[in-house]
Amino acid sequence: MSHAIDPANVSALLEAKPSSPRQPPQGPGTGSLRTAAASRLLLDQFVRRTVKVGGILIIGSILAILVVILYEVFPLFRSLKSTPMPALSIRSGGAPLALAVDEYQEAAIVVREDGIAAVSLDDASPLPLEALDLSGATIASASEPRGGTVALGLSDGRVLPLQIEFTASYADSGRRTIAPHIQAAPSLTVLESAAPVELLTYVQGPDGPVTAVKNGPSSLLIVQATERRSLLGEVAREETRTTVQLAGDAGEITALAINGLAEDVFVGASSGKIVRIDLRKDAPQIDETASVSGKPITLLGFLIGGRTLIAGDTGGQVSSWHLIRNEATNTRHLTRIHDFESHAAPVAAFSPSVRNKGFFTADSFGNVHLHYGTSGKTLLKDKIDTSSLSALAYSPKGDGFFAVSREGKLFPFELDNRHPEISWQTLFGKVWYEGYQGPEYSWQSTGGTDDFESKLSLTPLIVGTLKGTFYALLFAVPLALLGALYTSQFMHPSLRATIKPAVEIMAALPSVVLGFIAGLWLAPMMEKVLPGVFLAFIGFPLMILAGLLLWQKAPDSLRRLAPQGREVFVLVPLVLLALAFSFGVGHLVESSLLGGDYRRWITSVLGFEYDQRNSIVVGIAMGFAVVPIIFTIAEDSLSNVPPNLAAGALALGGTRWQTAVRVVLPTASPGIFSAIMIGFGRAVGETMIVLMATGNTPVMNFSPFNGFRALSANIAVELPEAPEGSTHYRVLFLAALLLFVLTFLVNTAAEIIRLRLRRKYQAYA
Numbered sequence: 001m002s003h004a005i006d007p008a009n010v011s012a013l014l015e016a017k018p019s020s021p022r023q024p025p026q027g028p029g030t031g032s033l034r035t036a037a038a039s040r041l042l043l044d045q046f047v048r049r050t051v052k053v054g055g056i057l058i059i060g061s062i063l064a065i066l067v068v069i070l071y072e073v074f075p076l077f078r079s080l081k082s083t084p085m086p087a088l089s090i091r092s093g094g095a096p097l098a099l100a101v102d103e104y105q106e107a108a109i110v111v112r113e114d115g116i117a118a119v120s121l122d123d124a125s126p127l128p129l130e131a132l133d134l135s136g137a138t139i140a141s142a143s144e145p146r147g148g149t150v151a152l153g154l155s156d157g158r159v160l161p162l163q164i165e166f167t168a169s170y171a172d173s174g175r176r177t178i179a180p181h182i183q184a185a186p187s188l189t190v191l192e193s194a195a196p197v198e199l200l201t202y203v204q205g206p207d208g209p210v211t212a213v214k215n216g217p218s219s220l221l222i223v224q225a226t227e228r229r230s231l232l233g234e235v236a237r238e239e240t241r242t243t244v245q246l247a248g249d250a251g252e253i254t255a256l257a258i259n260g261l262a263e264d265v266f267v268g269a270s271s272g273k274i275v276r277i278d279l280r281k282d283a284p285q286i287d288e289t290a291s292v293s294g295k296p297i298t299l300l301g302f303l304i305g306g307r308t309l310i311a312g313d314t315g316g317q318v319s320s321w322h323l324i325r326n327e328a329t330n331t332r333h334l335t336r337i338h339d340f341e342s343h344a345a346p347v348a349a350f351s352p353s354v355r356n357k358g359f360f361t362a363d364s365f366g367n368v369h370l371h372y373g374t375s376g377k378t379l380l381k382d383k384i385d386t387s388s389l390s391a392l393a394y395s396p397k398g399d400g401f402f403a404v405s406r407e408g409k410l411f412p413f414e415l416d417n418r419h420p421e422i423s424w425q426t427l428f429g430k431v432w433y434e435g436y437q438g439p440e441y442s443w444q445s446t447g448g449t450d451d452f453e454s455k456l457s458l459t460p461l462i463v464g465t466l467k468g469t470f471y472a473l474l475f476a477v478p479l480a481l482l483g484a485l486y487t488s489q490f491m492h493p494s495l496r497a498t499i500k501p502a503v504e505i506m507a508a509l510p511s512v513v514l515g516f517i518a519g520l521w522l523a524p525m526m527e528k529v530l531p532g533v534f535l536a537f538i539g540f541p542l543m544i545l546a547g548l549l550l551w552q553k554a555p556d557s558l559r560r561l562a563p564q565g566r567e568v569f570v571l572v573p574l575v576l577l578a579l580a581f582s583f584g585v586g587h588l589v590e591s592s593l594l595g596g597d598y599r600r601w602i603t604s605v606l607g608f609e610y611d612q613r614n615s616i617v618v619g620i621a622m623g624f625a626v627v628p629i630i631f632t633i634a635e636d637s638l639s640n641v642p643p644n645l646a647a648g649a650l651a652l653g654g655t656r657w658q659t660a661v662r663v664v665l666p667t668a669s670p671g672i673f674s675a676i677m678i679g680f681g682r683a684v685g686e687t688m689i690v691l692m693a694t695g696n697t698p699v700m701n702f703s704p705f706n707g708f709r710a711l712s713a714n715i716a717v718e719l720p721e722a723p724e725g726s727t728h729y730r731v732l733f734l735a736a737l738l739l740f741v742l743t744f745l746v747n748t749a750a751e752i753i754r755l756r757l758r759r760k761y762q763a764y765a
Contacts, residue, residue, distance in 0.1 A: 065740075066740060069733050069736055069737045069740065070737070072729070072730050072733035073730060073733050073734045073737055075418065075419065075730060076419050076422045076727070076730050076731065076734065077422070078418075078419075080370075080379055080380060080415065080416060080417035080420070081414075081415070081416040081417075082370075082380055082382055082413050082414070082415055082416075083413065083414040083415075083416075084411070084412075084413050085412040085413060085414060086412075087385075087409055087410065087411050087412075088119075088121070088123070088124035088409070088410040088412070089124055089408060089409055089410070090110060090117070090119050090124050090404070090408045090409075090410055091117065091126070091408060094112045094113025094114045094138075094139075095112070095113060095390050095406040096110050096111065096112050096390045096391045096404045096405075096406070096408065097111045097112065097113065097139065097141065097142040097390070097391065098110075098111035098142040098143075098144065098145055098150050098391055099111070099145075099351075099391040099392065099393040099402060099404050100145045100148075100150070100164050100393055101121065101393045101395055101396075101400075101402055102166035102168075102178050102180070102396070103166070103395065103396040103397050104168070104176065104178060105121055105395055105399075105400050105412070106120065106121055106122065106176070106178045107119070107120060107121060107127055107166060107178040107179075107180050108121055108180075108393070108402065108410070109129070109164055109180050109182070110391075110404065111139065111142045111150060111152065112139065113138055113139050113140075114138060114139070115132060115134070115139065116129065116132055116162075116182060117129065118180040119410075121402075121410075121412060124410065127179070127180055128179070129180055129181070129182060130181060130182050130183070132162075132182065132184060133184075134154060134160070135156070136156075137154040137155045137156040137158065138154070138155045139152050139153070139154060139155075140153045140154060140155045140196035140197055140198055141153035141196075141197055141198050141199055141200055143200055143201050143202045144201075144301055144350060144351075145164065145393075146203065146302075147204070148163060148164050148165060149161060149162065149163055149164070149202070149204060150162050150164060150202075151200060151201075151202030151211065153196070153197025153198065153199070153200045153213065154187070154196070154197060155196040155197075156194045156196075157189060157190060157191030157192065157193060157194040157195055157196070157197060158187045158188060158189050158190065158191075158197070159187065159188045159190050159197060159200060159202065159211050159213065159223075160184055160185070160187045160188075161184070161185040161188075161202060161209065162182050162183065162184050162185070163182065163183040163184075163185070164180070164181075164182055165180070165181045165182075165183070166178050166179070166180050166181070167179045167180075167181060185209075188211060188223060188225075188239075190211060190213050190215070190221055190223055191213065191215055191221070195215075197213050197214075198214060199213065199214040199253065199254075199255075199256055200212065200213040200214070200256065201256040201257050201258050201265070201300075202258070203258040203259075203260065203262050203306075204262075205224075205261065205262025206261060206262070207226050207227065207262075208224070208225040208226045208227040208237065209225045210222070210223070210224050210225070210258055210262040210265075210279070211223045211225075212256050212258060212265045213256075214253045214256065215243070217252045217253065218245060218246040218248075218250065218251070218252060218253060218269075219243060219244070219245050219246070219253075220243070220244045220245075220246070220253060220256075220265070220267060220277070221241065221242070221243050222241070222242045222243075222244065222265060222277070222279070222284050223239060223240070223241050224239070224240045224241075224242075224262075224279065224284075225237055225238070225239050225240075226238045226239075226240070242283060242284045244277055244284060244285070244286065246267065246269065246275055246286075247286075247289075249271060250267075250269040250271050250273055250275055250289065251269040251270035251271035251273075251296070252269065252270040253267055253268070253269060253270075254268050254269060254270050254296050254297050254298060255267070255268030255297045255298060255299055255300040255311075256268070256300060257300035257301055257302060257309065259302060259306045259307065259309070259323075260302060260305060260306015260307065260451075261306060262279060263278070263279055263280055264276050264277065264278055264279060264280075264287075264323065265277040265279060265284070266300055266309055268292075268296075268297025268298070268299070268300045268311065269296070269297060270296040270297075271294075271296070272291060272292050272293045272294045272295050272296060272297060272313060273289050273290065273291050273292065273297075274289070274290045274291075274292055274297065274300070274309075274311060274321070274334060275288075275289050276288050276289070276290070276323075276334055287332070288332075288333060288334060290321070290334040290336075292311050292313060292317075292319060292336075293313050293315060293317055295313040295314045295315040295317070296313060296314050297311055297312070297313050298312050298313055298314055298346050298347050298348065299311065299312035299313075299347045299348070299349075299350050299361070300312075301350040301352065301359075302352070303320075303352045303353075303357050303359055303373050304352055304353060304354055304355070304356070304357065304451045305434065305449075305451030305452075305453070306451075307322065307323070307434045307435065307451075308320050308321070308322060308337075308357065308373050308434055309321040309322075309323075309334075310350060310352075310359060310361070310373070312343075312346075312347025312350065312361055313346070313347065314346040314347075315342065315346070316342040316343030316344055316345055316346060316347060316363055317339065317342050317343075317347075318339075318340040318341075318342065318343070318347060318361050318369070318371065319336055319337075319338065319339050319340065320336075320337045320338045320340070320373050320376070321334050321335060321336055321337060322334075322335050322337050322432070322434060322435075323335075324437060327437075337376070337432050338373070338376030338432075339376075340361075340369070340371045340376065340377075340378050341369060341371075341378035341381065343361065343362075343363040343367050343369065344363060344365065344367055345363035345364055345365040345367065346363055346364060347361050347362070347363055348362060348363055348364040348389060348390070349361065349362040349389060349390065349391055349392040349403075350362075350392065351391075351392035351393050351394040351401070352394065353394050353398055354394075354396050355396070355397070355398050356372075356398070356420060356421060356454075357372055357373035357374045357421070357453055358370060358371065358372050358373070358379070358394070358398065358417075358420045359371055359372075359373065359394070360392050360394050360401055361392075362384075362389050362392050362403060363389070364387070364388065364389055365387055365389070366383055366384035366385065366386040366387060366389050366403075366405075367381070367382075367383055367384075368380075368381075368382045368383070368384060368389075368392070368401070368403060369381050369382075370382075370401075370415075370417070370420075372420050372421060372423075374421055374426060374431060374433065374453055374454075375421065375423045375425055375426050375431065376425075377423055377425075379417065379420055380415075380417075382413070384403050384411050385411075386403075386405040386407075386409065386411070388405045388406040388407060389403055389404075389405055389406075390404055390405055390406045391403070391404050392404075395415070398415065398417060398420075399414065399415055399416070399417075400412065400413055400414050400415050401413050401415055418727075419727045419730065421454055421456065421727060422456070422727060422731070426456060426457065427456060427457065427458050427731070427734070428457065428458060428459055429441075429457070429459075430457075431455070431457065433453055433455055434453050440700075441457045441459040441460050441700050442455040442457050442460065442698070443455055443456065443457055443458070443460050443461060443698040443709070443714070444698075445718060445722075445728045445731075446721075446728070454727065454728070456727070456728070456731050458711075458731070458734070458735060458738065459700070460698035460699065460700050460708075460709065461698055461709055461710065461711045461714050461735060462711065462738065463700055463702075463708070464698060464699075464708030464709045464710045464711075465684060465710040465711045465712070465739075465742075467615060467702055467708050468615065468618050468619075468622065468683065468686070468690050468694075468708060468710050469680060469683040469684050470702075471615045471616065471618060471619030471622075471623075471704065472618065472619050472622035472623045472625075472626055472683040472686075473623075473626065473676070473679065473680060473683060474619060474623075475619045475620055475622075475623030476622075476623035476624075476626040476627045476630060476679060476683075477630060477676055477679070479623070479627055480626070480627045480628075480629075480630035480631040480634060480675075480679070481630065481631075481634055481672065481675075481676075483503070483627075483631055483635075484630075484631050484634035484635035484638055484672075485634075485638060485660060485665065486568075487499055487500060487631075487635055488635050488638035488639045488664075489638065489656065489659075489660040489664060490567075490656065490660070491566075491568065492564070492566050495566060495568070500632075500635060503627070503628055503631050503632070504628055504631075504632050505628075506624065506627065506628040507625075507628035507629060507632070509624075509625070510688075511625060511686060511687065511688040511689050512688045512692070514621050514622075514624060514625055514688075514689050515621065515688045515689040515690075515691065515692030515693050516692060517621070518617055518618070518620070518621030518689060518692065518693035519613060519617075519692040519693045522617055522620065522621060522693070523612050523613045523614075523617045523693065524612065526616060526617055526620075527612050529583050529586060530586075530598060530616075531586035531587070531589050531590045531594070531598050532579075532582045532583035532584070532585065532586025532587070533582075533586070533616070534586075535582040535585055535586050535589070536578065536579055536582040536583075538582075539578040539579070539581055539582035539585070540575065540578045540579075540582075542578075543574050543575070543577060543578035543581070544571065544574055544575075544578070547570065547571070547574040551570065602705060608703045608705045608706065609705065609706060610705045611694075611695050611697075611705065611706050611707050613693055613694050613695050613707050614694070614695075614704060614705050614706055614707055615694075615703070615704045615705070615706065615707065615708065616704050616705070617693050617694075618689065618690060618693045618694050618707075618708075619704075621689050621693050622683055622686055622689045622690070622693075625682065625683075625686065625689060626679040626682050626683050629675070629678055629679050629682055630675045630676060630678070630679040631675075632675075633671060633672075633674060633675035633678060634668070634671065634672045634675040636671065637668040637670070637671025637672055637674075637675070638664055638665070638668045638671075638672075640668070640671075641663075641664045641667045641668050642667075645663050645664070645667060646659050646660075646663060646664055649662070649663045669757045670754040670755075670757040670758040671754075673750065673753055673754050673757060674750060674751075674754050677746060677747065677749075677750030677754075680746060681743050681746060681747065684712075684739065684742060684743060684746075685712055685739065685743065686710075686712065687710075687712040687713055687715075687716050688716075690708075690710045690712065690713045691713040691716060691717065694707035694708055694709070694713075695707035696709050696713060696717065697709060698714075711735045711736075711738060711739050712739060714732070714735060715732050715735055715736055718732060719732050
């Protein structure tokens with residue numbers, strides 16, 4: 001049966017208005033719900049943006065710290081700059097023999113054959129200077145200016161010591177004026193034949209002046225003056241004259257030098273040898289001969305402090321030498337330390353720094369080299385437009401140098417060389433320092449005198465940092481991980497709710513408190529019971545195994561006293577008993593097997609010195625600071641392993657121990673590894689515990705019986721006393737940069753390994 005569709009009805013349906021959508025119910029609480037939802041949305045957005053801004057600020061702060069550190073470290077490795085200034089022409093009166101300048105580089109004193117003159121370094125104009133009475137003689141030679149003293153060898157056989165000074169005065173306008181002065185001491189007749197003194201050396205020793213002059217081709221005259229002051233202030237002077245003849249194979253005397261304490265005279269010979277004459281004995285005599293090269297020695301001189309000898313020869317070779325003492329034979333030997341870059345011509349001039357171990361050498365063709373005695377490096381090679389260079393002067397502040405030619409032309413140079421002692425070798429390698437038996441790693445940033453040789457090797461500090469971290473983790477990692485494993489997998493939940501917060505509270509202990517306790521209580525206590533401490537590593541396992549066997553044999557009525565998950569109440573008495581037993585046996589072992597004094601036994605048998613504040617003390621104290629961090633993170637990782645994994649392992653017949661070790665532990669390994677790395681970072685950056693619980697000595701060994709010095713502790717101790725902008729100051733910032741980089745690399749490596757472990761075990765989670 002068919003039905004026809006009425007077109008009128010279809011049109012009506014199409015024209016009809018659609019019904020309105022269903023409205024949500026309206027009520028008195030609808031508006032408040034909307035307001036609450038909108039508030040939560042705004043709060044979520046605010047918190048999200050706050051967290052984002054906070055993260056950006058933290059990253060920005062870290063980068064800002066890095067920029068500040070780099071800003072302070074960068075000048076250490078900036079190359080030096082030498083800027084030539086306009087040359088000056090000074091009045092020529094014979095070849096210049098010696099040159100001295102003031103610390104402001106405004107005035108100079110030139111020793112020439114016809115006398116001494118003072119000139120301005122601005123325009124070479126002459127400056128007033130006291131008249132020097134030479135009694136008709138001329139100047140035949142001059143010693144290298146040392147400590148403001150220069151000795152003149154006169155043509156009539158006399159030696160005239162002079163004291164050179166520069167006095168600064170200031171006008172009302174603030175303009176500075178430098179006035180040079182000379183003061184002559186009584187002359188000394190050394191050559192009775194009135195022959196010219198062609199070669200001499202002079203030094204003011206502890207007991208009086210010592211002079212050595214060449215009085216023949218291979219003959220040396222040594223004049224030692226002993227000055228004694230009476231109660232009335234009168235000075236009595238006694239002179240001792242000794243003539244020393246060089247052996248025939250030494251050749252002719254070509255250079256002379258006396259060390260700073262006037263203990264030895266060093267003679268350079270035409271055979272290329274250095275002859276050392278010992279002045280410590282009743283009569284000066286030749287003690288040894290050292291071969292420098294096969295070419296004649298042209299120059300001998302000492303760096304500041306008078307302990308490093310510099311030798312130059314006609315081949316342009318420059319070398320440094322130390323007088324090393326052999327403790328076994330109680331003898332001294334001249335030892336070659338460094339060979340510097342050679343000159344292209346015979347070495348003709350030498351000028352040491354009065355602030356550090358830097359020195360200039362020059363050859364007669366105008367080639368000037370700047371060397372540094374500690375590192376053995378040649379820092380600068382420059383060429384002066386002259387072929388008759390005669391004398392050099394290193395400015396007292398180290399910010400310039402001056403060269404003068406035989407024709408009287410003065411060449412000034414500005415020098416920007418603020419950190420000459422820094423090189424990769426001195427920072428991280430072995431260096432042969434003055435007075436040492438051989439090259440060593442050493443940190444000793446300050447000394448009691450200006451001639452101190454800074455020892456800025458960071459290697460002992462890096463080793464100390466790693467050493468402290470190693471012993472801290474050696475103590476903390478097993479204790480924290482095993483504690484976390486037991487707490488999360490075996491301990492009763494009610495007991496775990498108490499133990500875990502108690503361990504976490506340990507993290508709130510201030511480092512200074514732990515360091516104070518370790519230094520004043522733990523270190524003396526450990527010194528008394530150290531053999532027992534080592535025996536405890538044997539006593540603990542044996543006592544716990546014995547307790548386990550007895551516990552398995554115990555009746556059920558007794559075992560019910562410590563139900564499952566509360567076995568710790570049985571273990572704690574066993575641990576205390578094992579500790580007491582180990583200490584008791586330790587005293588017996590010390591008295592019977594170690595000769596009654598384990599410290600003497602450690603020194604004589606093992607070759608280690610025992611320090612009361614040593615690495616064992618630091619390991620225990622710093623371990624207590626690291627344990628809460630590792631324990632908390634590891635326990636959370638173990639507890640967050642999905643329960644279905646453990647349940648499945650137990651259902652397949654595994655024991656609780658097998659399940660914990662073979663299923664739960666590998667699955668939680670990413671978090672456990674992160675815990676160890678975070679503990680590593682905590683130990684590396686620790687300052688107060690390391691500072692207070694060790695001897696804070698930068699030694700280079702991994703002996704547990706010695707202390708050490710860490711990078712962080714070194715920064716904390718020395719940064720407040722380091723002059724801002726000094727080499728010491730910037731090296732401390734370099735130590736901070738090393739800590740920064742070390743922590744960054746360790747954390748980056750830890751994160752990479754953690755992600756790999758997570759991907760490996762996430763299929764089981």
